[in-house]
Amino acid sequence: MRVARRGVGFLRQLLLGLAAGAATIAAPGTANAAPLAPPPFSIIHAGRLLAVPGKQPVEKATVVVQQGNIKEIRAGYADAAALGLPADTRVIDLTSRFVMPGFIDLHVHLSGGAERGRDLNLREPDNYFTIVAYRSALAALMGGFTTVRDLGSEGYTVLGLRDSIRDGIVQGPRILASGDPISPTNGHADNHNLREELLTGIIRRGVCNGADDCRRAVREAIRRGVDVIKVMASGGTLDEGDGGTGQQFTDEELQAIAGTAHAFGRRVTAHAHAKAAIDACIRANFDSIEHGMWADEETLKAMKAKGIWLIPTAATITYVGDTPEKVRNGPLKDLPAVSMEKVLKLGTQPRKLVTLAHKIGVGIALGTDAPLVPHGENGMEMVTYVVDSGLTPMEALMAGTVNAAQAGGIKDVGKLEPGMAADVIALAQDPLADIHAVMNVSFVMRGGIVAKTTGDTQ
Numbered sequence: 001m002r003v004a005r006r007g008v009g010f011l012r013q014l015l016l017g018l019a020a021g022a023a024t025i026a027a028p029g030t031a032n033a034a035p036l037a038p039p040p041f042s043i044i045h046a047g048r049l050l051a052v053p054g055k056q057p058v059e060k061a062t063v064v065v066q067q068g069n070i071k072e073i074r075a076g077y078a079d080a081a082a083l084g085l086p087a088d089t090r091v092i093d094l095t096s097r098f099v100m101p102g103f104i105d106l107h108v109h110l111s112g113g114a115e116r117g118r119d120l121n122l123r124e125p126d127n128y129f130t131i132v133a134y135r136s137a138l139a140a141l142m143g144g145f146t147t148v149r150d151l152g153s154e155g156y157t158v159l160g161l162r163d164s165i166r167d168g169i170v171q172g173p174r175i176l177a178s179g180d181p182i183s184p185t186n187g188h189a190d191n192h193n194l195r196e197e198l199l200t201g202i203i204r205r206g207v208c209n210g211a212d213d214c215r216r217a218v219r220e221a222i223r224r225g226v227d228v229i230k231v232m233a234s235g236g237t238l239d240e241g242d243g244g245t246g247q248q249f250t251d252e253e254l255q256a257i258a259g260t261a262h263a264f265g266r267r268v269t270a271h272a273h274a275k276a277a278i279d280a281c282i283r284a285n286f287d288s289i290e291h292g293m294w295a296d297e298e299t300l301k302a303m304k305a306k307g308i309w310l311i312p313t314a315a316t317i318t319y320v321g322d323t324p325e326k327v328r329n330g331p332l333k334d335l336p337a338v339s340m341e342k343v344l345k346l347g348t349q350p351r352k353l354v355t356l357a358h359k360i361g362v363g364i365a366l367g368t369d370a371p372l373v374p375h376g377e378n379g380m381e382m383v384t385y386v387v388d389s390g391l392t393p394m395e396a397l398m399a400g401t402v403n404a405a406q407a408g409g410i411k412d413v414g415k416l417e418p419g420m421a422a423d424v425i426a427l428a429q430d431p432l433a434d435i436h437a438v439m440n441v442s443f444v445m446r447g448g449i450v451a452k453t454t455g456d457t458q
């Protein structure tokens with residue numbers, strides 16, 4: 001068994017409670033631990049098929065999967081002989097199910113959500129957090145999320161998990177990852193509340209100040225292998241900073257970051273709460289805004305004009321509480337006072353934001369900020385879009401599939417067409433009739449490999 005380890009001090013584990021471990025997934029040590037691989041062909045009989053969210057579903061269709069991709073979609077139920085496939089090709093019976101492409105969550109923190117307290121990162125090694133991230137990734141997959149984008153895990157942690165899933169060492173969703181977010185000194189990803197001499201012992205990746213230094217930080221992140229650049233453009237709610245949630249990078253810094261990311265073919269997305277911070281990211285040509293909490297009509301119209309996506313993370317307040325009483329008795333009840341004050345200011349604002357963005361016509365793509373929605377319950381985001389903000393069920397499904405694929409620049413997911421990834425899920429009920437159906441995922445195929453079956457699914 002080969003185990004890669006980094007010799008790291010405990011101090012660098014401190015980032016935000018979102019920190020996670022090094023790439024320590026062990027390679028298979030025995031001959032029978034072969035990489036996971038899809039069968040040559042599978043046939044799915046879909047009772048109702050929504051191949052491309054935004055278009056109408058069809059009744060009774062056959063989806064032909066060749067290894068990891070969709071080969072063909074036919075009307076009616078065709079068998080192996082009719083399709084010219086080997087007689088032993090597996091036929092997956094989803095004739096009583098609603099079948100659609102797997103969901104995509106563009107904003108998760110896979111290594112977040114460990115049960116123990118905030119000082120955990122002072123005590124546990126990196127690989128502890130890699131295993132937490134693996135559990136989170138599996139939970140998301142079982143919830144129908146076949147692609148997730150991790151926007152804040154320290155160093156190489158989730159990059160190692162991403163690569164081990166890609167290589168078929170363990171099962172999981174397709175992962176895109178930002179690694180350490182790009183943050184100014186004392187910004188949202190550099191808020192430690194430690195004495196200066198302790199801080200000097202921490203490798204604070206992603207922290208930069210001034211345009212040139214920020215170009216360096218982005219280039220180094222890309223050298224580490226990140227898929228996307230995540231930028232802390234404003235302060236954050238859950239950090240212990242008392243500087244509010246306003247613009248913290250200058251326009252010059254934001255433009256340097258976005259320009260460098262784009263020069264290397266990476267999307268750049270901003271954590272931004274205050275209007276001033278969002279407006280600055282719009283000026284700097286960011287691809288998307290995470291949270292976007294206090295965007296007003298003028299800001300949202302500017303986003304629409306430039307085709308900048310909103311990733312609202314709206315279901316978090318359902319989980320952490322939308323009233324002071326619920327927050328004080330909820331999962332964040334032990335927050336330090338300075339963070340609690342910022343959470344209490346949110347109230348129902350995320351729902352109002354989505355309502356307004358939808359009315360104006362800003363592109364909305366699904367992101368949850370899990371574990372602020374528990375990993376595996378990412379579908380709650382689509383429920384809140386419909387129940388609290390007036391999107392149609394079809395619009396919510398689009399946010400979680402085709403829109404998210406486009407916003408994230410992920411080419412082969414989000415719809416089921418020949419050549420696309422065989423990321424297929426099935427729901428027991430029709431989500432177009434009741435969006436809550438997205439919470440009851442009975443079948444998951446990722447890259448042609450069946451990851452979950454229940455009930456009458458074979």
Ligand SMILES: [Zn+2]
Nearest residue numbers: 107151152369
């Ligand atoms: Zn986040």
